[in-house]
Amino acid sequence: MQTFFTPEQLKQSSLKRANEILRACVHCGMCMATCPTYQIMGDELDSPRGRIYLIKDMLENERVPDERTVKHIDRCLSCLACMTTCPSGVHYMHLIDNAREYVEKRYKRKFDDRAIRWLLARILPYPWRFRLSLYGAKLAKPFKFLLPKKLRSMVDFAPKKIAKSSSNDRPQIFKAKGIRKMRVALMNGCAQKVLNTDINDATLNILTRHGCEVVIAKGAGCCGALTHHMGKADESHKSAAKNIEAWVKEMDGEGLDAIVINASGCGTTLKDYGHMFKDHNLADKAKRVADISKDISEVIADLNIKPIVDTKNLKVAYHSACSLQHGQQIKALPKTLLQKVGFEVVEPNEAHLCCGSAGTYNLMQPEISEQLKKRKVKHLEATKPQIIATGNIGCMMQIGSDSKVPIVHTVELLDWATGGQKPQSLSDID
Numbered sequence: 299m300q301t302f303f304t305p306e307q308l309k310q311s312s313l314k315r316a317n318e319i320l321r322a323c324v325h326c327g328m329c330m331a332t333c334p335t336y337q338i339m340g341d342e343l344d345s346p347r348g349r350i351y352l353i354k355d356m357l358e359n360e361r362v363p364d365e366r367t368v369k370h371i372d373r374c375l376s377c378l379a380c381m382t383t384c385p386s387g388v389h390y391m392h393l394i395d396n397a398r399e400y401v402e403k404r405y406k407r408k409f410d411d412r413a414i415r416w417l418l419a420r421i422l423p424y425p426w427r428f429r430l431s432l433y434g435a436k437l438a439k440p441f442k443f444l445l446p447k448k449l450r451s452m453v454d455f456a457p458k459k460i461a462k463s464s465s466n467d468r469p470q471i472f473k474a475k476g477i478r479k480m481r482v483a484l485m486n487g488c489a490q491k492v493l494n495t496d497i498n499d500a501t502l503n504i505l506t507r508h509g510c511e512v513v514i515a516k517g518a519g520c521c522g523a524l525t526h527h528m529g530k531a532d533e534s535h536k537s538a539a540k541n542i543e544a545w546v547k548e549m550d551g552e553g554l555d556a557i558v559i560n561a562s563g564c565g566t567t568l569k570d571y572g573h574m575f576k577d578h579n580l581a582d583k584a585k586r587v588a589d590i591s592k593d594i595s596e597v598i599a600d601l602n603i604k605p606i607v608d609t610k611n612l613k614v615a616y617h618s619a620c621s622l623q624h625g626q627q628i629k630a631l632p633k634t635l636l637q638k639v640g641f642e643v644v645e646p647n648e649a650h651l652c653c654g655s656a657g658t659y660n661l662m663q664p665e666i667s668e669q670l671k672k673r674k675v676k677h678l679e680a681t682k683p684q685i686i687a688t689g690n691i692g693c694m695m696q697i698g699s700d701s702k703v704p705i706v707h708t709v710e711l712l713d714w715a716t717g718g719q720k721p722q723s724l725s726d727i728d
């Protein structure tokens with residue numbers, strides 16, 4: 299694609315990167331076939347190619363974003379299915395992140411939109427604030443009809459049962475059982491540890507049982523993804539910087555073989571820290587962190603796991619989270635691991651399409667999110683599974699809110715089959 303940035307503009311690193319990405323696009327439109335919002339809305343401006351044109355025009359002319367451009371940028375899920383499909387290697391993720399930051403700095407949103415975004419950015423990344431807000435949402439449920447539409451979807455998001463906080467999530471070291479083969483840090487997340495403590499417990503169990511020493515590093519917390527996807531670069535950099543310092547301290551101390559992530563949405567962001575901090579004084583440290591960041595499935599693949607418990611060949615429908623299959627290009631590995639320990643694994647139709655969770659998307663774009671959820675649940679249930687498994691808490695919450703089939707994190711099944719506890723949510727399955 300021809301671009302018309304001036305030499306002066308190209309001195310700005312964000313525009314220089316946008317220019318590189320835009321020039322790689324050959325307008326072929328192949329990405330449109332796998333874009334969930336284009337499938338639903340049928341409008342080219344809700345497709346990757348349409349958004350690329352809008353972003354190009356906005357950035358080249360350095361103009362104040364208009365309502366139409368913001369609407370179509372906001373409707374993008376950042377699912378990155380377009381990146382998997384694109385034959386020209388267009389790095390859409392960096393382009394949309396760039397555009398979101400540009401919009402956030404220059405566009406004045408309506409009051410309710412601003413208020414909700416402000417609220418989410420100040421609640422979700424902070425576990426105790428998030429926990430408190432879930433209790434508040436539970437109390438507000440009977441009166442939700444009095445609330446504006448977007449606040450209603452936030453109230454709906456609160457789970458029926460709120461898990462107690464787990465002592466495992468505090469900074470500490472979990473010793474390896476037997477001979478130590480690896481020393482890893484677990485990124486134990488922010489929202490995940492409020493919504494579900496079983497995932498981190500299962501991760502710790504399977505890792506320590508297979509010879510990993512696991513560190514929960516002091517000072518590490520939210521990866522910054524939630525605010526990053528809202529274009530709030532300062533806030534996301536602040537969270538990410540704390541993590542980088544905390545993990546580099548461990549790397550320079552006793553050493554780390556990997557930083558393990560069991561929420562794939564966070565994993566995509568951690569693996570991109572090198573790019574996020576490229577113009578920052580933490581650039582080298584950020585790259586070191588990104589280089590050893592691994593999804594839990596990648597770490598388990600190196601541990602030579604074997605089935606110990608007879609899980610009776612239970613039928614598992616595997617939902618491939620976008621952040622794992624498109625963001626990190628990890629597609630077959632979780633399924634292979636599940637099969638290796640004795641589960642029958644099936645995949646639904648339209649496995650490449652997003653479930654509509656996408657970070658805070660289900661709260662900010664409830665109508666589109668709901669349509670994608672229904673479509674995903676229909677395809678998953680059509681496989682007649684006994685269990686649904688996925689590698690991201692957002693997808694678990696989204697699909698779990700509409701399906702009767704129990705849903706668990708992949709690591710919970712792997713832990714169980716290799717000698718850990720049966721996931722609590724499967725207690726009704728014999």
Ligand code: SF4
Nearest residue numbers: 323324326327329384
């Ligand atoms: S598939 Fe890639 S090259 Fe083709 S229009 Fe989409 S982003 Fe551009």
Ligand code: SF4
Nearest residue numbers: 333374375377378380
């Ligand atoms: S990230 Fe997903 S929703 Fe956004 S343009 Fe690409 S495919 Fe479409």
